[in-house]
Each structure stands twice: as structure tokens, then as C-alpha cells.
Amino acid sequence: MSKTEHFGLESIDDVASKLLKSFKTKTILFYGEMGVGKTTLISAFVKALGVKVKATSPTFSIVNEYKIKDDIVYHFDFYRFENANEALDIGIEDYLYSGHWIFIEWPEIISDFIPNEADVLHLKLNKNGSRTLKLSVYKEISKIN
Numbered sequence: 001m002s003k004t005e006h007f008g009l010e011s012i013d014d015v016a017s018k019l020l021k022s023f024k025t026k027t028i029l030f031y032g033e034m035g036v037g038k039t040t041l042i043s044a045f046v047k048a049l050g051v052k053v054k055a056t057s058p059t060f061s062i063v064n065e066y067k068i069k070d071d072i073v074y075h076f077d078f079y080r081f082e083n084a085n086e087a088l089d090i091g092i093e094d095y096l097y098s099g100h101w102i103f104i105e106w107p108e109i110i111s112d113f114i115p116n117e118a119d120v121l122h123l124k125l126n127k128n129g130s131r132t133l134k135l136s137v138y139k140e141i142s143k144i145n
Contacts, residue, residue: 002134002135002136003022003134003135003136004132004133004134004135005018005019005132005133005134005135006126006130006131006132006133007130007131007133008129008130008131009037009040009129009131012037012040012041012044013044013047013048015041015044015133016041016044016045016047016048017048019045019121019133019135020045020048020049022119022135023119024117024119024137025115025117025118025119026099026100026101026102027096027102027104027114027115027117027118027119027138028045028101028102028103028104028118028119028120028121029104029107029114029118029119029120029121029138030042030103030104030105030106030107030121030123031107031108031120031121031122031123032121032122032123032124032125033124033125034079035125036123036124036125036131037123037125037131038105038123039055039056039057039077039105041121041123041131041133042055042075042103042105043055043056045073045103046066046073046075046103049066049068049071049073049101050068050069051066051067051068051073053066055075057077058075058076058077059077059079059080060080062076062077062078062080062090063075063076063090063095068101071100071101072098072100072101073100073101073102073103074095074098074100074101074102074103075103075105076092076095076102076103076104076105077105077106078104078105078106078107078109078110079105079106079109081106081109081110083109084109084110084111084112084113087109087110087113088113092110092113093113096113096114096115097115114138115138116138117137117138118137118138119135119136119137119138120135120136120137120138121133121134121135122134122136
């Protein structure tokens with residue numbers, strides 16, 4: 001399963017609401033270069049899930065937690081980690097298998113701990129300022145690589 005979306009920032013809330021219905025899991029991996037809009041898209045997802053405060057980047061806090069009705073959203077940013085073992089220090093396995101929403105920026109850094117099934121979003125910034133987003137399932141990607 002693979003799905004591609006092209007969007008501008010003005011339609012990001014609509015794209016997030018639509019994509020939430022396409023996810024097969026509650027673990028979402030965000031791939032893309034620095035500045036492509038991973039945190040902005042995650043903020044739109046968090047808003048679509050019912051969070052009233054604006055989601056912010058957890059670059060320095062590593063994880064932000066947002067409470068939603070009957071659930072929790074954990075937003076991770078592993079950009080500053082030097083290796084996957086650092087994730088063990090914050091209890092990453094407990095988070096990943098908690099059954100709650102998990103949004104991960106820079107998941108390639110903790111690839112050893114990612115569950116067998118997760119949804120994957122690849123973001124690309126286009127020359128005109130729009131974004132191209134490709135949604136796929138992690139287990140399909142891991143079989144190819």
C-alpha cells in the first residue's frame with residue numbers, strides 16, 4: 001500500500017485529517033530533510049486528533065506528550081541522538097508498545113527499536129514551496145531494504 005499527496009501549507013489541516021483515516025497503525029514515522037515540515041505536519045495531526053494547544057518541536061525535550069480524549073499522543077524527535085542506545089535511556093520500548101499514538105521524527109536513528117508494523121511518511125519540499133508526501137507501511141519497506 002502506498003499513497004502520494006501533494007499539498008501546500010494552506011491545506012495541511014485537511015491533509016492531516018484525511019491521512020489520519022488512512023493509517024494502519026498508531027505509530028507514524030516521519031522521514032524528510034531538515035526544514036521540510038515534519039513538525040508542522042505533526043502539529044496538524046495533533047490538532048486533528050483534538051489537542052487544543054499547538055504542538056511544538058521536541059528537539060531539545062526529546063518527547064512531547066499531548067492528552068486527547070481517551071488517549072495520549074507522544075511526539076519524538078531523535079535528531080540529536082548519536083545512536084539508538086540513547087533511546088533505551090528514555091524507555092523508548094515502553095512508549096512504542098504503549099498502544100498510544102506515536103509520532104517520530106528522525107526514526108532512522110532508532111530503527112533497531114521500531115515495531116514490525118508502522119506507518120511511514122516521506123516528506124519532500126518542492127521548488128514551488130508545496131510538499132509531496134508519500135504514505136506507506138513500514139513492514140513493506142523493511143522487506144525491500
